[in-house]
Amino acid sequence: MTISKSIENAFNEQINAELFSSYLYLSMSAYFSANNLTGFASWFTIQAQEEVEHAMKMYKFVLERGGKITLKTINAPKADFKNTLEIVEEAYKHELLVTSLITKLYETSLSEKDYASANFLKWFIDEQVEEEANTSQLVEWVKMTEGKASTLMMVDHQMSKRAKD
């Protein structure tokens, strides 16, 4: 069964959302690099790369199903940030948004009886649980520092340990 036009379009939109996520995390990473928080910078660069992988997973799936890839304009992410807490809170909020998009895509697949797409999306549903947990933990960690630079450096060191998986 080939992919329907509406599911194809929804995947193309989601590919765009994943690439925007990558752009957003890269912009956040640049803030950390400029502010000497190299652990945060590295964590967000890895996160940005992961989002490209998410986009590519969907890209391959659409093609495998005989669908057409139509790449859309990627919006510019925010470039100016106030502080670390603002960034991690925005990252968490962004992941909540992505979860809602994935959920909608899953529901559309089910309503169209496109079980192949629904099955494929299960991986993303699980991934979002992890993405939400990771970013909400970041918010908690940064809050725990209560703005103290020395404690923030400890969190930064912890974040430098994230390896590319």
Ligand SMILES: [Fe+2]
């Ligand atoms: Fe993603």
Ligand SMILES: [Fe+2]
């Ligand atoms: Fe994500």
